[in-house]
Amino acid sequence: MTFVEAHITDLALDFFIENQDLLLDYNKVNSLLKEVSGINNFFTTQQEASELHTEIKINQSIVSEPDRREYGDFQTNQELANQVAQYTSRKYESIEFVLEPTCGKGNFILASIRNFTSLKKIVGVEIYKPYIWKTKFKILTHYLNNPHHSIPEIDILHGNAFEFKYDELANATKHLKTLVIGNPPWVTNSELGSIDSKNLPKKSNFKNYGGLDAITGKGNFDIGEYISFSMLKSFDKHNGVFAFLIKNSVVKNLIHDQKRNHFKIGQSEKLNIDAKKEFNVSVNACLFLTQLNNKPDYTCKEYDFYSRAYLTTFGWYKDKFVYSVDDYDKSSTVDGKSIFIWRSGVKHDCSKVMELEQINGHYVNGLGEELSIEKKLVYGLLKSSDLKENKVNAFRKLTIITQTKIGEKTNYIQKDLPLTYEYLNSHKDFFEKRKSSIYRDKPDFSIFGIGDYSFAKYKVGISGLYKSTHFSLVLPNESKPIMLDDTCYFIGFDKLKLAEIAHYLLNSDLVQRFLKSIIFSDSKRSINKDTLMRIDFEKAFCSSDFENAKKVINGLTIDDWEGFKTIIQGNTNKQMSLF
Secondary structure, three states, X not given: OHHHHOOOOHHHHHHHHHOHHHHHOHHHHHHHHHHXXXXXXXXXXXXXXXXXXXXXXXXXXXXXXXXXXXXOOOOOOHHHHHHHHHHHHHHOOOOOEEEEOOOOOOHHHHHHHHHOOOOOEEEEEEOOHHHHHHHHHHHHHHHHHOOXXXXXXXXEXXXXXXOOOHHHHHHHOOOOOEEEEEOOOOOEHHHHHHOOOOOOOOOOOOXXXXXXXXXXXXXXXXXXXXXXXXXXXXXXXXXXXXXXXXXXXXXXXXXXXXXXXXXXXXXXXXXXXXXXXXXXXXXXXXXXXXXXXXXXXXXXXXXXXXXXXXXXXXXXXXXXXXXXXXXXHHHHHHEOOOOOOOEEOEEOOOHHHHEEEEEOOEEEEOOOOEEOOOOOOEEEEEOHHHOOOOEEOOOOEEEEOOOOOOOOOOOHHHHHOHHHHHHHHHOHHHHHOOOOHHHOOOOOOOOEOOOHHHHOOEEEEEEOOOOOOOOEEEOOEOOEOOEEEOOEEEEEEOOHHHHHXXXXXXOOHHHHHHHHHHOOOOOOOOOOHXXXXXXXXXXXXXXXXXXXXXXXXXXXXXXXXXXXXXXXXXXXXXXXXXX
16 A cells, blocks of 8 residues: 555644545545645545545554665755755746656655746656655645645656656646756666666667667666656757756766757756765766757756856867867867877786786785796786876786787697696686687687787876876886786887887877866776877877977987877878887
8 A cells, every 4th residue: 555655744644634534535635635735636546545544544654665776766855956946946937837757755846846936837757656645745745834835736647757748748838937857767777677677668769879789788778868868859949947966977978969969958057966975876966957948059067066166068069079168179189090009908807817926936826826837928917006107117917928919829838838838727717717708719818908019118008997197108127018907008119219209298288188178087987999099199299399398208319209200190001000
């Protein structure tokens, strides 16, 4: 019984006790409730009214909470809902119609009632029936406490946000100044599917992905994004405003896809909130506010929700999607194509066997075993956490490199390096347990992310895991190149001065500003190959000065400088394949 899962305030309970006889005729009690609170069809059946009548007689009231994961449900506290409504009301006055497509416990609806005195109509949609009652009881309590407040027409509807006919509602309310407000679920469709949730949209390629993208990773979308898209599609021609608490990634996607969707929205704002404080979840989230029925805009201003401090303007600029319009404007000259191919480091998926430490002159593997093998295939290894210094030529870990290129036969190890072979073969079961298909039908002890470039003596590397855009110069150790793992990206050189010049250019103010302008730091992998391949070394070089470079690079000569220039400006196909 749904009432047993909904809190009834003392004031609302007193109201129903006082009018309990009316509960025996739900039409009569509905008329009274409509007059007192504005809510249409408070009870949708006589059975509901009779059940509350029974509840009152045995004086039960409820405190249980549902499993929030089923609905991707992080309910907005009343204080935050009030802050959102207050901020919205200061920017957009005279709101007449409020829609909340996932109204939950009704905190946004209550905040809207308190902050907008011009309301004529409110619609809340909620899939979880006990929340319907909580919302109705809150509204009723508000008007019992404030009997002189103006009362709009209110519909709190039991329904699925994915199936509700919003176009019909939009058409019926197009004459009203509109606020679409709320906090839709913060989960993806695959996350809900993994727990057998019924709270899912019908199978839909709402972003119009083609081919493989439609059925693989890009087909997995955020539920909040789906609902936001639906709201903007239905209500973008209304005069009014859209105000949702959603994940940062959803706002990024909405603004990115605006170039394709051309919704009539503008003056967009993203106000970052502390989701740990507000919801006790570790998610990057915000209030996204945008004006409806506006000339389509393709950028969004970002602020801190609490201090209102301006942070950046992101979106489409000069036909590029950037995080900082201002920084990109000042650094876009280096946006192009890298002459050097950025590579990710070596991948083996067998760290307990393949990664070693040197302790008291002995190799020790991840299993704690001390081993004795030939040195030939053992190389120093750097991980993302090791790329903090300007120059690196030391390492904490070592790794065994069994191939010089992907797919190379490894039977030479048994013949030429018997100790290494004996060690690897004795742990063959670890290799056979690797799940990735990249090792399927490959030679024994195969690795990935390996090629001529891996053995370049000098490398310029960057972490792919951290937010820093600092580049490290990786030098050989005892004339042997150091390897990077697959969390890092790098370019390689056979001459030190070439590597030093590349390192200097990458850490220059211009390139650093460019990277800052295009990287969304709250992305899971904010630094990736696609981003790095946009760095045009020729343009960065042309914006640099030999005399300034000489102050940073010890022993740099004009011949070194001009030699690098020849490489980046000449016929580059060969050079690109070498590095």
